[in-house]
Amino acid sequence: MSTDGTRVAIAPEVDEHIAAAVSGAGGRLVDLDDAEVLVWLGGHEDFPPLPDSVRWVALRLAGIEAFIDAGIIDDARVWTNASGFYAENVAEHALALLLAGLRRVPEAVRDGWDKEPIDTAVRSLHGSTVGILGAGGIARSLIPRLRACGAQVVAVNRSGRPVDGAAQTLPADRLAEVWGRVDHVVVAAPSTAETRHMVGVAALAALPTHAWVVNVARGTLVDQAALLDAVRSGSIAGAALDVTDPEPPSPDDPILHDPRIIVTPHVANPSSGLTRTLAPWIAENLRRFRSGAEMLSTVGPDSRY
Amino acid sequence: MSTDGTRVAIAPEVDEHIAAAVSGAGGRLVDLDDAEVLVWLGGHEDFPPLPDSVRWVALRLAGIEAFIDAGIIDDARVWTNASGFYAENVAEHALALLLAGLRRVPEAVRDGWDKEPIDTAVRSLHGSTVGILGAGGIARSLIPRLRACGAQVVAVNRSGRPVDGAAQTLPADRLAEVWGRVDHVVVAAPSTAETRHMVGVAALAALPTHAWVVNVARGTLVDQAALLDAVRSGSIAGAALDVTDPEPPSPDDPILHDPRIIVTPHVANPSSGLTRTLAPWIAENLRRFRSGAEMLSTVGPDSRY
Known part of the structure; x- marks a missing residue:
């Protein structure tokens, strides 16, 4: 040697x-x-x-x-x-979760060949607008994937400095404007005091009823009780989470037992x-x-x- | 008027x-x-x-x-x-199925927060090679999506005339060479006498053990009994099907009850x-x-x- x-x-x-x-x-x-x-x-x-x-x-x-x-x-x-390194992997998982939700894959698997309710619920990513909260490596890896799927992106970062490939970039202090401009949201922000519950009651009320919320960052960024209420009430279409709060969730946590909430056990980066x-x-x-x-x-x- | x-x-x-x-x-x-x-x-x-x-x-x-x-x-x-028109929608569904399989989304949802087996099973589309059988509109719509995900494509069409964006295009009479060159297969070919059971015993034996087979075309293109055997024996990792043979499957069809087989009820084009x-x-x-x-x-x- x-x-x-x-x-x-x-x-x-x-x-x-x-x-x-x-x-x-x-x-x-x-x-x-x-x-x-x-x-x-x-x-x-x-x-x-x-x-x-x-x-x-x-x-x-x-x-x-x-x-x-x-x-x-x-x-x-x-x-x-x-x-x-991880960004590519996490971005791929975020896309997998968003598509699984829009295409109702887990519901289809659970319910067997029950065509009508699935057929009615399936939506396309193509032609939609996706908000990405956090404009770091995950967003940079996710944006070209979403664009190839025919979606456009509204990015949110601290400064509002334009993010490559995003149709629009908003600074974090204009976060409240995001919910009405997007069809779906992917949470990919760091975990800080400021980002805690950034997807909360107000966001969930302002998102469209067909919205899916995807979280591949940290469970604390989403107000999980409010999320559960929003999905149950039909205020949003569903949620797909690779992270939860707390993590792991207890086996009887309702987040694990709602058909419109997809949970993967923090495996975006196996x-x-x-x-x-x-x-x-x-x-x-x-x-x-x-x-x-x-x-x-x-x-x-x-x-x- | x-x-x-x-x-x-x-x-x-x-x-x-x-x-x-x-x-x-x-x-x-x-x-x-x-x-x-x-x-x-x-x-x-x-x-x-x-x-x-x-x-x-x-x-x-x-x-x-x-x-x-x-x-x-x-x-x-x-x-x-x-x-x-349909090609974009079907290509999106094919990507959703492939990612749901690789990322073990339905298994994760079914099993609750059981991290270890899912973490061990998750694979990345990034860096893999995907074979697309059939080089029509679905393939043309799917290829840019796969490339944006960091995968490369081996396309198969009748003539072998190079398909835009594919790393390689093989003519249908060299189909037997495909299985050893790809990680995963998406079936997107027309239904004809020649394409019936094009994914059959030989193909399933030659694909790698980590392979996922996705079918968004017609159920008859895949030998479904052979597919079931291949998944059960571990000869391939899994299958994700939007179409079955027969269709609809009977409620007790084993294709609906294997955890490694994802079935959506022909909803790629709702x-x-x-x-x-x-x-x-x-x-x-x-x-x-x-x-x-x-x-x-x-x-x-x-x-x-």
Whole structure:
């Protein structure tokens, strides 16, 4: 093994897929004490003290709130998460949920060949307008998918700075205007004090009755009791959630037992096989680190978006 | 009302949406005896004898086999179906079914929050190769959707003439090569003697074990007993069908009761609200008829592909 590669520690346990990717991208596996780079595959609870030699820490997560809250992420080195990598996967799941809702797939499966009620309920994504709350990586990955399906997008971000591919971008302080302009909503915003219950009673009352609400971000962004009321009353058509509040829901949570609410168990980014699919991303960032190029998905102590 | 518009009959019953579209496109409603154009909203069983004055018949269907078999479609006038209109809708449903399968949406809904088995089973469309059997309007509408999702397409048509947007196009006589080159298959071919059971025992054995088979065309194109065996044995991952053989299936048909087989009741093109959504298509073709431009979706006595 070469001794002149970038010194990379993989912890808390060495993973074969990540190790192969590191070697292939010019890295050399070492213990943390001697590392320039730490690929941290664990959570925030057992994050180790870092030697000064570590100049880059690669986290395997997209949502890194816990690392920030714990004061782990500092200004002394480069930190990356995997938000760009996850964005494609989450955007695909969001599209799957929206289409499953519009096309009434779970209801069709549950009810057998009961054509008339399904035929009457099916709607097309084609020709509709979808609001995307949050204009980060998930939105950037979702927008071209929606456009290829013949839908247009109204994006909402903090600044209101136009988002590529969106027909319109609204700043967060004009969120109340969104509900009347869209057919459906996809929640893809970060979890903050400001975004808590951003889809609440007022939003649900203002959305059209054919609206589907999709949440692939965090359960707390949607007022789940209000959502349940809205679906039950017919104020909206349905909801499709990969995240819930609380999570996991209790087995008797009504959110799991309404035919118009689709719940998948937080699997937009499956954790099984994660390192296998994450490995090329780590390799790409290692190549960038070695060459001094701009790295993907850098984060800092103040990163919340 | 103007008396110089194109004379259009709408039968067997006048529909308000179609009537408004006809008037807006320069048509004038008349009885069939006096018509230049017949918009026929019925089936083949009660299709009326046509006066010689009728120079164009617009059928509301995409699959017109029954009209051809009954000898209704002749060479004496222009006939159109609505295949281009339906293609977008069917392509959307095909994508919904494929994503619902890959993302295990119905299983997740049925099993409540049972994360581990779903997390392990979820796969991404991103990075996969999808075979599309049949390269007509559905394929043309589906290909850009799949590409926006990060998938590539292997198309199969009769001639093997390259299909726009497909990474590869194979002629039908090389169908046996397809199964080993793709991750998933979407059946979107016409129903003919040659296409019957085109997805049969050999295909199902040759597809990868992670494969999903989607059928949005006709139930007879898939050997349904072989499909059931393949899913039960784990030879493929699952199937998602909007069409069955026979159709409707009997309530105790095992196809309706396997957790890895998603069945929607032939709703890719919902018949509810059909004339409302079909109306702009009829209007466009009427404008083309009046100006002598090439018409959309013309068909003839030999239209079988």
